[in-house]
Amino acid sequence: MNDNKLIAEFMGLYDEISLDSIAGNIHSWSDAPFFYITEDSKEKVMEGITEYSKYHTSWDWLMPVIEEIDHLQRERIQSIEDALSTRCIGDVYNAVVEFIREYRLTPKEVV
Numbered sequence: 001m002n003d004n005k006l007i008a009e010f011m012g013l014y015d016e017i018s019l020d021s022i023a024g025n026i027h028s029w030s031d032a033p034f035f036y037i038t039e040d041s042k043e044k045v046m047e048g049i050t051e052y053s054k055y056h057t058s059w060d061w062l063m064p065v066i067e068e069i070d071h072l073q074r075e076r077i078q079s080i081e082d083a084l085s086t087r088c089i090g091d092v093y094n095a096v097v098e099f100i101r102e103y104r105l106t107p108k109e110v111v
Contacts, residue, residue: 003097005050007065010100017045056093065096073103 008014013029020026020038027045028038037048054061066084069077076099083095 002050002056003093003100004053004055005046006097006100007055008046008049008053010103011065011068013049014042014046017042017049055096057089059089062089062092062096066092069096069099069103073099 017027017029020028025040026038027040027042028036029045029049030036031052035052037045037052039045039048055065056062066077066080069080080092080095080099083091086092
């Protein structure tokens with residue numbers, strides 16, 4: 001199961017989708033020079049971002065997520081640190097997904 005959408009939303013990519021005020025209801029997102037997408041809804045752009053994203057296969061994509069988690073929850077990332085010690089991206093990816101799922105359920109004022 002690919003949880004890249006969950007991670008992309010956690011990283012705020014949905015909020016980075018812009019609306020073209022000149023063209024009307026055209027939404028877009030860019031990871032220039034590698035990827036650019038335009039669609040008629042933010043949800044469709046997010047689907048494209050999800051297909052493009054490489055959190056599950058690239059350390060370059062996954063490590064900024066870990067840094068964001070570290071920034072938010074320094075004391076709650078032991079499972080991610082344990083997974084990092086295995087040096088297996090699949091283990092780290094799963095630990096990151098589990099953290100985000102738990103984080104989304106935690107009231108923000110407690111975090």
